Amino acid sequence: MRISYSSLDTYQTCPLKYKFKNIDKIAEPKSKEAVFGTLVHSVMKFIHSSNLVPPTLEQSLDYFSRGWNSEVFPDELEERAAFTQGVQMIQQYYEKTDIPAARIIDLESRFSIEIGDDERGRHTVSGIIDRIDKTLDGYEIIDYKTTRKMPSQDKVDNDIQLSIYLRAFLDRYPKEAENLENITVSLYYLKHGVKMSATRTREQLENLENTFLGVIQAIEKAEFPPVLSPLCDWCGYQKICPLWKHKFAETRKVETEEVTQAIEDFMGLRRQMAEEKQQIAKLQALILEYMEQEGVERVFGEAGIIGKSLRTTYKYDPEKLRAILDPLDKWEAVLKVDGIALKNILATLPPEAKKSVQEAKVLDRQSTSLSVKKTGASAEYSDEITL
Numbered sequence: 001m002r003i004s005y006s007s008l009d010t011y012q013t014c015p016l017k018y019k020f021k022n023i024d025k026i027a028e029p030k031s032k033e034a035v036f037g038t039l040v041h042s043v044m045k046f047i048h049s050s051n052l053v054p055p056t057l058e059q060s061l062d063y064f065s066r067g068w069n070s071e072v073f074p075d076e077l078e079e080r081a082a083f084t085q086g087v088q089m090i091q092q093y094y095e096k097t098d099i100p101a102a103r104i105i106d107l108e109s110r111f112s113i114e115i116g117d118d119e120r121g122r123h124t125v126s127g128i129i130d131r132i133d134k135t136l137d138g139y140e141i142i143d144y145k146t147t148r149k150m151p152s153q154d155k156v157d158n159d160i161q162l163s164i165y166l167r168a169f170l171d172r173y174p175k176e177a178e179n180l181e182n183i184t185v186s187l188y189y190l191k192h193g194v195k196m197s198a199t200r201t202r203e204q205l206e207n208l209e210n211t212f213l214g215v216i217q218a219i220e221k222a223e224f225p226p227v228l229s230p231l232c233d234w235c236g237y238q239k240i241c242p243l244w245k246h247k248f249a250e251t252r253k254v255e256t257e258e259v260t261q262a263i264e265d266f267m268g269l270r271r272q273m274a275e276e277k278q279q280i281a282k283l284q285a286l287i288l289e290y291m292e293q294e295g296v297e298r299v300f301g302e303a304g305i306i307g308k309s310l311r312t313t314y315k316y317d318p319e320k321l322r323a324i325l326d327p328l329d330k331w332e333a334v335l336k337v338d339g340i341a342l343k344n345i346l347a348t349l350p351p352e353a354k355k356s357v358q359e360a361k362v363l364d365r366q367s368t369s370l371s372v373k374k375t376g377a378s379a380e381y382s383d384e385i386t387l
């Protein structure tokens, strides 16, 4: 399979989005964030492309203004805010960077690398590295980011995009594999003027290949479930996505007052149930306290009698239990996989074992239920009302 890094990344974010884009070939309307990011990236290339004298700040701002596309913004206010932000990013870049001193060896560097083997299948991954610099004792591979949210250092230490860029770099300069500790991979957050850097080990690069092969296998198995995440806000396929399309009245096939009312009533009743549950817990605490004070086990009201009952749960010592049941050949019969315990240890397993555990998963049973999420203020994926 030939696949670009960005397609692999799309699949990891949301397999259904990958399908819309790469298999169904449905063109995605460019989001304002994507258009803004592309322009800022081209300004960065403009700043560093000159072999002689780099452009002045004014020239770079002029380049930015000329590339500006106002059509992607819904209103003037949003457009003005984005434009100001772009100007500030460029100004800050000039303030913080010694531009003539940068020792850049390549910009927007295209790569195409082979991964896999005869057994696991051979695949080609392609992509573009924003920038490669020569440093005193090695190299620095830089990817520009225009997002506001910055990741934790741990995420940068394990970022797959940076790892694949490094792998591509080593394909081009294989001798540098001996100098791995002096090759830095960096994410440059232009909005904050902050660069977050890390290095990679050989082991990390080997694991990267397994991760990618796993993603490619899933794509080949045609597994394309939608995955709800904050990135849905930037997805151009919301109007055809089963998780979102109902939000857009024009995409609804059947619309009746009865269903509209049922949706409102359902949410209202769920809210009411949650409130009642809280109220019951408060009343119960009050009555139990009263029973304690009175020294009684039951209290009498006009509508009935409330009795206190003690619920006790026990657990068994597994070693002692095994010693009893094993000789009777009954031990295996009481063992069953504890899904929660397994989930808890999954993150601590080595990648291969983790993958094998995932592959050992078989469908047990399925049922459909409804959950309620608050809408508005981008809370549609997070604030589930727990009942």
Ligand code: SF4
Residues within 6 Å of the ligand: 014, 016, 017, 226, 227, 228, 229, 231, 232, 235, 236, 237, 238, 241, 242, 243, 244
């Ligand atoms: S809206 Fe979200 S869930 Fe739907 S395709 Fe896009 S990213 Fe996936």
